[in-house]
Amino acid sequence: xxxxxxxxxxxxxxxxxxxxxxxxxxxxxxxxxxxxxxxxxxxxxxxxxxxxxxxxxxxxxxxxxxxxxxxxxxxxxxxxxxxxxxxxxxxxxxxxxxxxxxxxxxxxxxxxxxxxxxxxxxxxxxxxxxxxxxxxxxxxxxxxxxxxxxxxxxxxxxxxxxxxxxxxxxxxxxxxxxxxxxxxxxxxxxxxxxxxxxxxxxxxxxxxxxxxxxxxxxxxxxxxxxxxxxxxxxxxxxxxxxxxxxxxxxxxxxxxxx
Amino acid sequence: xxxxxxxxxxxxxxxxxxxxxxxxxxxxxxxxxxxxxxxxxxxxxxxxxxxxxxxxxxxxxxxxxxxxxxxxxxxxxxxxxxxxxxxxxxxxxxxxxxxxxxxxxxxxxxxxxxxxxxxxxxxxxxxxxxxxxxxxxxxxxxxxxxxxxxxxxxxxxxxxxxxxxxxxxxxxxxxxxxxxxxxxxxxxxxxxxxxxxxxxxxxxxxxxxxxxxxxxxxxxxxxxxxxxxxxxxxxxxxxxxxxxxxxxxxxxxxxxxxxxxxxxxxxxxxxxxxxxxxxxxxx
Amino acid sequence: xxxxxxxxxxxxxxxxxxxxxxxxxxxxxxxxxxxxxxxxxxxxxxxxxxxxxxxxxxxxxxxxxxxxxxxxxxxxxxxxxxxxxxxxxxxxxxxxxxxxxxxxxxxxxxxxxxxxxxxxxxxxxxxxxxxxxxxxxxxxxxxxxxxxxxxxxxxxxxxxxxxxxxxxxxxxxxxxxxxxxxxxxxxxxxxxxxxxxxxxxxxxxxxxxxxxxxxxxxxxxxxxxxxxxxxxxxxxxxxxxxxxxxxxxxxxxxxxxxxxxxxxxxxxxxxxxxxxxxxxxxxxxxxxxxxxxxxxxxxxxxxxxxxxxxxxxxxxxxxxxxxxxxxxxxxxxxxxxxxxxxxxxxxxxxxxxxxxxxxxxxxxxxxxxxxxxx
Numbered sequence: 001x002x003x004x005x006x007x008x009x010x011x012x013x014x015x016x017x018x019x020x021x022x023x024x025x026x027x028x029x030x031x032x033x034x035x036x037x038x039x040x041x042x043x044x045x046x047x048x049x050x051x052x053x054x055x056x057x058x059x060x061x062x063x064x065x066x067x068x069x070x071x072x073x074x075x076x077x078x079x080x081x082x083x084x085x086x087x088x089x090x091x092x093x094x095x096x097x098x099x100x101x102x103x104x105x106x107x108x109x110x111x112x113x114x115x116x117x118x119x120x121x122x123x124x125x126x127x128x129x130x131x132x133x134x135x136x137x138x139x140x141x142x143x144x145x146x147x148x149x150x151x152x153x154x155x156x157x158x159x160x161x162x163x164x165x166x167x168x169x170x171x172x173x174x175x176x177x178x179x180x181x182x183x184x185x186x187x188x189x190x191x192x193x194x195x196x197x198x199x200x201x202x203x204x205x206x207x208x209x210x211x212x213x214x215x216x217x218x219x220x221x222x223x224x225x226x227x228x229x230x231x232x233x234x235x236x237x238x239x240x241x242x243x244x245x246x247x248x249x250x251x252x253x254x255x256x257x258x
Numbered sequence: 259x260x261x262x263x264x265x266x267x268x269x270x271x272x273x274x275x276x277x278x279x280x281x282x283x284x285x286x287x288x289x290x291x292x293x294x295x296x297x298x299x300x301x302x303x304x305x306x307x308x309x310x311x312x313x314x315x316x317x318x319x320x321x322x323x324x325x326x327x328x329x330x331x332x333x334x335x336x337x338x339x340x341x342x343x344x345x346x347x348x349x350x351x352x353x354x355x356x357x358x359x360x361x362x363x364x365x366x367x368x369x370x371x372x373x374x375x376x377x378x379x380x381x382x383x384x385x386x387x388x389x390x391x392x393x394x395x396x397x398x399x400x401x402x403x404x405x406x407x408x409x410x411x412x413x414x415x416x417x418x419x420x421x422x423x424x425x426x427x428x429x430x431x432x433x434x435x436x437x438x439x440x441x442x443x444x445x446x447x448x449x450x451x452x453x454x455x456x457x458x459x460x461x462x463x464x465x466x467x468x469x470x471x472x473x474x475x476x477x478x479x480x481x482x483x484x485x486x487x488x489x490x491x492x493x494x495x496x497x498x499x500x501x502x503x504x505x506x507x508x509x510x511x512x513x514x515x516x517x518x519x520x521x522x523x524x525x526x527x528x529x530x531x532x533x534x535x536x537x538x539x540x541x
Numbered sequence: 542x543x544x545x546x547x548x549x550x551x552x553x554x555x556x557x558x559x560x561x562x563x564x565x566x567x568x569x570x571x572x573x574x575x576x577x578x579x580x581x582x583x584x585x586x587x588x589x590x591x592x593x594x595x596x597x598x599x600x601x602x603x604x605x606x607x608x609x610x611x612x613x614x615x616x617x618x619x620x621x622x623x624x625x626x627x628x629x630x631x632x633x634x635x636x637x638x639x640x641x642x643x644x645x646x647x648x649x650x651x652x653x654x655x656x657x658x659x660x661x662x663x664x665x666x667x668x669x670x671x672x673x674x675x676x677x678x679x680x681x682x683x684x685x686x687x688x689x690x691x692x693x694x695x696x697x698x699x700x701x702x703x704x705x706x707x708x709x710x711x712x713x714x715x716x717x718x719x720x721x722x723x724x725x726x727x728x729x730x731x732x733x734x735x736x737x738x739x740x741x742x743x744x745x746x747x748x749x750x751x752x753x754x755x756x757x758x759x760x761x762x763x764x765x766x767x768x769x770x771x772x773x774x775x776x777x778x779x780x781x782x783x784x785x786x787x788x789x790x791x792x793x794x795x796x797x798x799x800x801x802x803x804x805x806x807x808x809x810x811x812x813x814x815x816x817x818x819x820x821x822x823x824x825x826x827x828x829x830x831x832x833x834x835x836x837x838x839x840x841x842x843x844x845x846x847x848x849x850x851x852x853x854x855x856x857x858x859x860x861x862x863x864x865x866x867x868x869x870x871x872x873x874x875x876x877x878x879x880x881x882x883x884x885x886x887x888x889x890x891x892x893x894x895x896x897x898x899x900x901x902x903x904x905x906x907x908x909x910x911x912x913x914x915x
Contacts, residue, residue, distance in 0.1 A: 011341055015351075018338050022358065025373040025414075028383035032376035080274040087267040095271075098278055104526045105286055106475030108492050109515040112499070113285030113292065115649060127653040138281045143364075193360070200365020202478035207499065209635055209646050214368045218482050219637055221372060222783035229376045232369035239365050243357035279557055287558040312911050380791040398729070400779050485781035486736040486743075487911065501739040502640040502666050503903050 026233065033230035045226035049234060052227065055216055061129045062213035066198040069136040070191045073144055076137065078187065081148055082175050086161050099145035102138050107203045110135065118208065129210045139204075140197050144190035151186020155179075192246040196239045286519065292512030304513035313494065313514065319405060320490040321521075324473035327412035332466040334413070335420020342421065343428045356425070359418030366415040367478030374411050374483070378402060403484050411479055416469050423468055427461035464532035471525045475518065491518060579839035583694055584678045585846060588839070591680070594846070595627065597839035603630040604840040607646055607657040608638040612784070612804040614700055615860025622856060623847050629840055639740060640666035647673065651834050658841035660830045661699065663741035665903070667828035668896055671695050674830040677842055679849040684869035689826065699848060700800075700862035701826035703816055703887060704749040707802030709793040711811040716794075719753040719767065719817055723774050727794060731771060732782040734797035737906050741825070746796040747910075748894070748902065749823040758894040761902040762909075769913040777914065784808050798825065799885055803861030814861075816885045824891035826865070851875045858884075 036042035049055060077099075084091050102110075114135060121131050157179055164178045180187065202214040211219075213235065220228035293304055307313060338355070345351040362370070377384050380397050388394045401407050431454060439449045477492040488494040491514055497504070498511030579597035582588035588597065598604075604623075611617025611633075624631045634655075635642065640662040650656040660667075660674075671691070678694040689698035706716050713730060716722055722731050735743030751757070751764030771777040782792040787808045795802060802814045816822050829848065835841045847853045854864035855877045863884065870876035894902065 011344065014337065015341055018334075018341075022362070022414075022418075024384075025377045028377035029373050031383045032381075076274055076277060080271060083267070083270050088271065091268065091271060098275075101278075102282060104471075104519075104523055105282065106477070106492075106518055106522060108475065108477045108495060109289055109518055110282065110285045112495065112511055112515045113288035114281070116288065117280060117284055119649065119651075122650065122653055127650055127655045134281050138278070141278075193364070196360060196365050200367055200369065200478075202367045202481070206478075206481070207496070209638070209642065209649070211635075214478070217372070218368045221375075221482070222637065222781075222785055225375075225381075225785040225789065229372050232372040235365070236361055236369055236373075239361040240357055243360045244354065247353045247357055279553070284558045287555065291558070310908075312908065315911065380786075381789045398775075400729075403779050484779075486733070486779045487914070488736070488738070489911075497736070497739050500639055500641050500645070502663050502741050503744045504738055504907055505641070505665055505669050 026236065029229050029233040033226050033233060035226065045224070045230040046234075048224070048227040049231055052220075054211070055213075055220065055227070055231060058211055058213045058216035061211070062199055064130060065132055065136060065212065066195040068130060068133040069140060069198050070194050072133055073137045073140055073194055074187065074191065077141070077144055077190075078148065078180065079175055081145070081152060082157065082179050085152060085157050086174075096145070096149075099141050101142075103142045107139060107201075108207075110138070111204045111207045114204075114208075129205075129212060132205060132208070132210060132212070135204055136194075136198050136201065139201065140190075140194040143193045143197065147189040147193060148183060148186040151183040151189070152179075155182050157182075188249070189246060192242055195242060199235060199239060289512055289515045289519070292509060293516035296509050304509045305516075307510055308513055308517055313491075313510075316488060316491050316494045317517070320474055320492075323405060323408055323412060323490060324470045326409050327416045327473045328466050328469035330409070330413045331416025331420045331469045332462065335417040335465075335469075336424055336462060338417065339421045339424045339428055343425065347429075355421065359421045361418075362415050363419040363422055366476075368482040370411055370414055371479050371482035374402065374407075374414070403486075405489065408480060408483065408490070411483060412473050412476070415476075415479070416473060419469060419472060420465055423465045424461065427458060427465070431457065460532045460535045464529045467525050467529040467532070471522045471529070474525070475522055579842060581675075581838070582842065583676045584682075585680050585842070588842065591846070594839060594843055598629060598837075598843035599627060601629075601837040601840045603632065604837055604844055605632050605634060605655060605658045606844075607634045607660070608636065608640070608643045609633055609661060610636040612801075612807065613860070614800050614857050614862040615804075618859070619848070619853065619856045622852070623844060626847070627843065629843075639663075644670050644673065647832050647834070654836050656832060656834060656836050658832055658835040658837050659844055660828070660832065662696075662828045662830065664825065664828065664894075665741065665896070665899055667696055667830065673833055675833040675835065675838070675841075677831050677845060679845050681849045681866060681869075684866045685849075689865055696828045696830040697845075697849070698826040698865050699829040700854075700857045700864050701824055702798040702800045702862050703822040703824050703885070703891065704745050704796065705799035705802055705814050705816045705822075705885060707795045707797060707805055707812060707814045709787070709790070709809050709811055710813045711809075712790065712793040715813070715815060717818065719750060719820070722776060722794070723770060724776075727776045729775060729778060730792070731776050731794045731796070732778045732780055732786070732792035733768070734782055734795060734801070736910075738903070738910055742797055742801070744899075744903070744906070745798070745823050745825055747906065748892070749796065749817070749820075752823060752892055753817055753820045758892055758898040758902070761905055765906065765909055765913045772914045779914070787812075798862075800861035800863075814885060816887065819888070821889040821892050822887055824893045826893070855880075 033045045034041050034043060036044070081095065084095050118131065121134065125131060160178050160182070161174050164174045169178070200214060201212065202218065205212040206215045206218070213231075217228050217231045217235075220231065294300055294302070296303060308317075342352050342355045374382075376382055378396055379385065379402060380400075382397070385395075385397050388396055402410075435453055436449060439453050444452070475492075477496075480490055480493055481496060484493060488497045495511045495514045495518075498507040498514065501507065579588040579594055582594070585591050585594050588594040606620065609616040609620065611620075620631045620633055623629065634657065635646065638646070640660075643657060643660050643662060644666060647657050647660070662670075674695040676694040679697070682690070682694075685697060691697070706722075708716065713726055714721075716727075721727070733743050733746045734740065737743040737747045747764040747768060748758065748761055749764070750767040751761045754763035754767050756763035768777060778792055780786060780792060782795040782797070784805075786792040787795070787805050795805070799814055799816065802812075806812045829845060831838070831841045831845060848857075849866065851870060854866050854870060855875075857864045858867075858877055858880050861884070864870070867876060867881065871881070
């Protein structure tokens with residue numbers, strides 16, 4: 001059904017309205033962060049993004065956290081999901097329930113109750129902001145699960161596995177060299193969503209008194225509003241580019257109308 | 259087959275289960291236990307503190323904020339999702355809207371707060387423009403930092419979240435249904451009110467509930483925006499944990515966290531039920 | 542899942558929780574590095590003399606401080622001066638944290654190298670956590686009055702100030718009484734430094750209003766009523782005043798300690814600080830203490846010695862705070878006379894609440910503040 005003429009016009013206007021609503025503040029952030037004294041334009045605040053040592057340290061920490069979270073999440077989740085699908089199908093409901101559980105338990109609640117656990121982590125691994133990786137993996141679980149699950153359920157994993165096993169492949173080969181390449185788009189999607197989430201995480205880092213990127217941006221807002229707005233805008237643009245790349249390079253999901 | 263070899267495949271799930279137990283279940287149980295203890299002994303005083311006027315007011319504001327922002331997000335988000343869906347599955351419009359929605363919905367928090375401060379804050383771009391050109395002062399005495407402001411900022415991440423959650427439901431509306439209804443003589447209004455809306459209703463309600471839970475549990479945006487006062491439950495928790503004036507209120511924070519779990523669990527439970535109903539039709 | 546598996550998993554989950562509830566064993570440290578006497582000394586003499594203490598501190602090489610904003614009582618320069626004088630690297634953690642956050646950070650990082658070595662705390666938190674401090678009496682111990690220190694040396698008052706009104710003289714007139722703030726000249730301009738139920742400075746601000754309106758440390762109601770009126774008049778801005786908000790003009794009038802207000806002259810050159818005339822000023826002291834589990838105990842003790850030396854006390858004075866040894870230093874002539882005389886004059890009897898009064902007032906605020914400034 002092709003949309004009618006009036007419909008297209010109305011649609012265009014409404015989309016324009018939404019565009020103003022959502023891009024307006026972003027433009028305002030650009031204006032705010034380039035405001036100089038007496039109405040001039042200056043890129044000082046943006047230069048601060050690379051010059052300010054505290055902000056740099058926080059950006060590096062956040063990027064490292066994103067990397068480690070993705071790695072640990074993939075290591076933990078992908079083999080488990082594939083194993084459940086291939087060998088323990090009865091556990092599917094349980095796995096789904098557990099992976100979606102973090103949606104029901106707010107990050108704020110997790111951090112209120114996690115002090116003891118983190119005392120142990122600090123005792124065993126030393127004190128570093130990278131310890132946040134462990135709780136971040138829990139936070140990204142629902143989104144990663146959904147992304148990988150939609151990919152996994154669109155291929156016939158059982159047949160592939162059986163074929164590989166009959167040719168003598170071991171389980172790790174099946175998981176790593178047969179299944180994973182076929183669910184690559186789901187894996188990539190999970191990775192990108194996790195990166196976006198970790199870069200934007202504030203609740204747990206601030207209440208555990210770690211200084212990740214969002215915490216430092218919030219702190220900067222108290223002394224240097226321009227730089228913090230510049231940093232926020234930069235982070236939003238970075239995450240947007242990341243997710244756009246994902247949608248361009250990820251392969252399409254189920255065809256329509258199957 | 260022996261008991262062990264039947265059990266063996268399940269053992270491979272142990273690392274995952276152990277990990278979740280330590281980093282998700284233990285904190286939750288700690289919070290539940292902490293809500294009912296004080297100084298190591300069982301007590302209901304924390305729970306009764308939840309019906310204090312101050313904590314009740316925070317709960318009321320939280321619920322109001324979540325409900326209003328969820329309704330705004332659901333309506334506008336559904337409209338935007340529909341506009342996007344009519345553009346085709348692989349259009350640039352859909353790609354960019356879903357990417358931007360992903361960014362705004364999930365990495366909201368602090369950055370959103372600053373986006374609004376930069377737009378309608380005291381020295382925000384829009385504030386200054388309106389002040390200089392029309393003499394209108396939209397900042398006033400700081401409504402941005404109270405409930406109305408919070409609703410506006412929350413809507414900003416609720417609408418994208420609705421787009422993300424509702425798009426799959428709209429994708430499930432098969433064009434054949436529209437064609438069939440036209441063949442039977444229905445006009446657009448009848449199609450929408452008698453075919454599409456009833457089918458989409460469970461998904462819409464479910465998504466609204468998801469938005470409610472999301473707003474109720476949100477902390478970062480409010481924490482970055484509101485520096486004084488604890489109008490909503492998450493900020494009251496922050497105060498309980500780090501106040502240097504009201505000492506020893508950590509257990510109140512546990513009780514409030516427990517209250518949050520209960521509310522979100524109820525909402526997500528209803529969402530789960532609605533999801534089951536939806537998937538029947540839109541498979 | 543069978544009910545048996547369910548029960549088993551529940552038991553397992555509770556078991557793991559119980560395990561996690563026990564704190565991890567304390568890390569055994571201090572054997573290497575050989576701080577020896579300095580680690581547990583209760584005075585410089587016990588550590589083998591000042592030189593031995595300095596040597597031990599230099600050997601440790603670093604110091605962790607927490608919650609010290611650079612523009613709070615000139616801490617930025619104090620940290621730099623200490624680091625330059627002794628060649629010890631000072632790590633300033635979480636400058637924006639409050640007193641309770643300091644204690645929480647110490648508990649959470651206990652046994653690690655990142656734990657804070659020393660605390661600078663507000664009264665309520667300081668007196669509620671005395672079990673966490675190491676006893677130490679600085680060399681200038683006798684210069685400090687008995688009411689300003691713990692008899693065993695667990696904590697010592699370091700500097701104090703009075704609640705004052707800071708204002709941008711280019712934007713608003715000088716407030717001659719507290720009721721002036723209710724006037725139209727101050728519409729949308731007055732900010733309190735912090736929520737009174739969360740921040741000590743905010744709390745003292747409400748107390749100042751209470752005293753000015755006939756209340757006292759036993760009766761904070763007039764203060765809450767005043768702020769309620771201020772809010773209804775549209776004069777109260779519900780925003781924490783920071784460098785950014787003062788520079789942008791969002792908070793041209795700030796109710797805060799006189800020394801923190803004094804620092805804002807660096808943000809806006811027309812900034813002035815005034816105590817309310819004819820009103821008993823609300824005073825407050827901060828408390829210095831050494832973390833009993835400090836990872837760098839000798840450096841921590843040397844830091845205390847530095848702060849209470851003439852140099853340290855004068856650096857605080859430069860920040861607009863009143864150093865605790867001021868009287869003794871005036872007598873000995875070691876005080877920076879020019880800066881001391883430049884401090885705002887104090888008339889009347891300072892109001893410094895006791896712990897009981899503070900608790901009672903906090904409870905009243907907990908019940909009534911939120912509704913008053915809705």
